Amino acid sequence: MRSRGVLSELDRPEITRTVIECLAWMHAEKVRLAGELSGSDVRIIHSVGGGSRNPVSCQLTSNFSGLPAIAGPAEAAATGNVLVQARAHRRQKESIGSLRAKVRSTFSFIRYEPVVSPRVAAAQGRNL
Secondary structure, rough: OHHHHOOOOOOOHHHHHHHHHHHHHHHHHHHHHHHHHHHHOOOOEEEEEEEOOOHHHHHHHHHHHHHEEEEOOOOHHHHHHHHHHHHOOOOOOOOOHHHHHHHHHHHHHHEOOOOOOOHHHHHHOOOO
């Protein structure tokens, strides 16, 4: 891009940051919309899978949503699949709630609290 003069004022870190901010903003907006459409009072965002390994994305999602975010486990899909399959084949006779508790006690999670900076406030259309 630089050779053609396109976006010559932005470098890779700035472009990467912009992409992550856009993804985090959309994530926060979709959570808000899902809560609104379902009539649910969303109080926390759980981020699982590969995206939960990106601390910048997790913090920005918390900032933009104004909600705490819990990141992890990154292996959520595989872990959930194994537990549900074991339960279906009667190797695990525990309830879904108890399987979730097992996951919570086995994996580590990171909690992100929202921080409203001037940049976040501007993105949200507010002034500090």
